[in-house]
Amino acid sequence: MQAYRANLLYFKPAGDPRQSAVFESDGLLVVGPNASGTQMVLAVGAWQALRPRFADVPVQHFKDRIIAPGFVDLHSHYPQSNVIGSPAEGLLPWLENYTFPEEKRFAAPDYCAQAASFFIAELLRNGITTALTFATSHPASVTALFQQALQQRLRLITGLCLMDRHAPPELLNQPSRPGGLDATEQSLIDTEALLQQWHGVDRLGYAITPRFAPSCTQAQLRGAGELAARYPEVWIQSHVAENHDEIAWARALFPASRSYLATYADFGLMRQRAIYAHCIHLDDDDRALMRSTGAAAAVSPTSNLFLGSGFFDYAGADRAGFEYGLASDVGGGTSFSPFHTMLGAYYVAREGQSKTGLSLSPQHLWWQHTAGAAQALGLAGVVGNLLPGCEADFVVLNPQATPLLSRKTALAGSLDELLFSMIVLGDDRLVEKTVISQNHGAINAAPASPPGR
Ligand code: GUN
Ligand code: ZN
Secondary structure, eight states: OOOEEEEEEEEEESSSSOEEEEEEEEEEEEEEEOSSEEEEEEEEEEEEHHHGGGGGOEEEEEEEEEEEEEEEEEEEEEGGGGGTTTTOOSHHHIIIIIOOOOOOHHGGGGHHHHHHHHHHHHHHTTTTEEEEEEEOOHHHHHHHHHHHHHHTTOOEEEEOOOOOOOSGGGGOOOOOTTTSOOOOHHHHHHHOOOOOOHTTTTTTTEEEEEOOOOOOOOHHHHHHHHEEEEEEETTEEEEESSHHHHHHHHHHHTTTTTHHHHHHHTTTSSSTTTTEEEOOOOOHHHHHHHHHOOOOEEEEEEHHHHOOOOOOOOHHHHHHTTTEEEEEOTTTSSOOOHHHHHHHHHHHHHHHHHTOOOOOOOOHHHHHOOOTHHHTOOOTTSSSSSTTSSBOOOEEEEESSSSSHHHHHHHSSSSHHHHHHHHHHSSSSGGGEEOOBBSOOOTTTTSSSOOOO
């Protein structure tokens, strides 16, 4: 067992996410292994109250620091670190001119390995301990990321990017060999093989990953939906309703569906554990579909502002009652930093809802990137919080990290003022340490060999 003394920030298990944060000045966080050896939170609360119960447990004191849950990033692209900050007249030219050329480089396993190690290091530097992320259409890109996430014990979910049309030929899923299975069938076989190999290994998860409807044939979406039905415990990730040109294209390709979003439902790709990036241009029927299927939105504000895609409608989402959480969407997004993403979400809510003048509370912003994002993934009570029973992933924040942060946070007269100062002024410098739950037992079923392709 190990205990950490510091100021603590965490979230009540239920209630209004706008005001569910708990701040314990001079608190104690006690962690210890569960039956399989994974470090879990055993107790959280005031130092004074908890110390007698854990008098024999060694304590590490982070004086004047804040221990908070590790951040949960609901959507990003690990192959797009180099694409950050590539200007374009919207999503489709950005994909064509910057993103697809970079993703082609992942045909080389060495390139995948160095990109995976850079990406994971950036997540950790920025305090992200759980991530749902895209790989490319190359099976080796999935393997490279899983292997490195396993080494670092990151809670990471990824999957083979499904795209069997409307992309450069090198990026389309490839047939196994000339005269063998066609590319679409092979992409589904590769998906199932990777899923069986990696899902549930230690803290790793698999996500069935159709890039977006325009890049997939009906046969590929149908196959993906069949896999989603056969493996209800795995995740699904895709994009929807991000950009007007994209939407028009999706509507032209799938005219039988009621809407772009409904296309995914028609192929069995909307259910719990399905995370759709963006969800900007939805109507009320779409929002009701999100709610009734249990799918969740990955709100990606820095990406939406950078690419000029539009503004997520928070009021509409709350009216319908569907789940959502925050995402960096690197490399459409401009930063790995959860602080930048939370600030972007604040701007989006202010500007996008100017008629109603919606201001997201700092507690709600923080919740969306921790406990709320975990809930969207179906991992409430597992990650994204510091309540007993959660995996012991946390960040140590230094509110004195920069002269301005130090000056401003010292003036905070309330929890909301303190959180807002960090959201507005924070970046990777605020994150002094990222602690990942360790495992001192045997790791379940680590793969013996890399997949054949
Ligand atoms: N839609 C399809 N692919 C992508 C992508 O890589 N990034 C974003 N932002 N939207 C997409
Ligand atoms: Zn994306």
